[in-house]
Amino acid sequence: MGKGSRKKGPKTTSDRKPKVRDVFVGQPFEGLAAETELIALREFVPSATAALTLGSGEKVTLGTVLPMAAAAFVRSDGERYIGMQVQTRSSDISRDLGRALQWVLEAKEGDVLSVPDTTTPPTADEKARLQDLLDTDVELDVTLYNDFAWWLPEDADASGDVALSLERANAAIMPTERLGAGAYWVLAGEKAHLRWVRPEPENLLLQALARLSAAGELGLGEGSRYAGSFRAHGLLVPVWDLDPEAHAREWADAKDQLGTRLEAALKSLDTEPLNAAERRSRDGLIGRQLTIR
Template sequence: MAKKSRNRPEEPLPLYDGKVVGPREPCPCGSGKRYKVCHGVPGATTFVKRPFAGLPQECDLVAMRELVPSATAPLTIKGHEDRTVLLASLLPLAAPAMARDSGQVWAGLQVQHSFGDPSREVAAALLLALQAEESGIVGMLEAPGPGPRLQDIVVNETIDVTVHDGFEFWIGDVEDRTGLEDALQQANEAATPTARLTGVEAAYWTNVGSKEHLRWVMPEPEDELLTALARLHVTRADVIVPGARFVGMFRALGLLAPVWDLPVGTGAEALEEPAAAFKVALDAALADGSDLTPEERSARAGLANRQVTIR
């Protein structure tokens, strides 16, 4: 019997979104592991690079999952139009979903598990909570398996995101709040002040104490967005407000989220007009089909090296 060649190249393995990745390449989920021992393991849950694509306010959903400490958005679920359903950035105990005593059903985006497709996981938790006969937490200790995703069950044409100062919404439908104050205070103290800008989509100001930031999740394809940002960087048109500094980007759930450091004391309101003006300049740069100058190519390479992946 002939021996198998040890030098035979391994075949790339397909991903859910139609792209391929080699077994020895880093897993696209951001775990730091090689693909063959992460989402490339036979039987592993398929990794979806852009899980919220096709949903209204995809960029805001990414922000709620990755960047915003406390936010909610009401959902209307197919077949359950009469139920009050709330999607939250974070629920108590980082629960995937909850069937509430009030009859409401909540789902959380920031959870402790990660099986490769947040859209499928949130949908599965929501449906379990909607079918629950008693109130309580819906857990998820293993991948949910085949089934509908949020894109299949959400009927909203728009999703209205509300950013909260803390987590008081956790007890908004609770009549007896005895014994809940301490846990709520602890959660509130851990939440950094955050506000969503109203004039542009999915741009969030936050105050982390020693600094303020603007973090803006953008829907454009990565290559096109990097090129446009490089054009603006060379002309310093990426300075949102005086004293601000464009510091790089997060890569989160298939989208880029540029980040600016802001002077302390800037606040969210002062960003509204500058952010709207920047969006106009960015759209013009995205429409510019001319070749990059040497300075712009250098800036683009520098921006590409300043990306951090959020799982």
């Protein structure tokens, strides 16, 4: 055996690093009453906030996008924020947000968490998911904005990177109105849409949508068309194309009426399976889906 060469013995149990299985969580907000709202805020609502109250009584503001897409920050006036739309994620978005929430509770004014902790394996006793930190029965009271001025304290002026980020973020905002829990009208250029995050299991929702489609009751009235759906964080998001000349409030009643028809269709599935025409409609709806992870 040459100089300096040394045969290594077998690794002991204490030498081996524990193997961590980081399992992808397909429905990260399951169990939260605000599940559909959280998905909307994560995926397509441009500028909005909602107050979070922890079991300890601490208050934090949930925002769609923070300056420079940060995961969390503390404003100069002490207001604490966590962001939904960030640049990185782990296999469990709820855990990412929970960790950002715990970080911001201990942060000081001016502190910024650029990205959430997505690499450190969770410990056996770690409780860092939103479901562990929030009251699962509480809905979100969402406030929409036409810009991102809420990033700054009242009467404060932006400067440097924050000013540049604010300018870019404001320029990207599309007019958006909330029509109910998880339901948002958006004017996207020359087109308008209704995106509606639904809480039902995908298979049941597709059957109910198919029943309405076969009966010619899936639209929102004149100037509307069912466009398809996409999956987001375990739930299905049906989308309707709408007449862009009509304001959001002009679709509010039609959306509520559609919701009533949809609830009735869901209930009817308990006793009436889909007929041949409805099954064909379901197959057509399935073919118009896009998965967003």
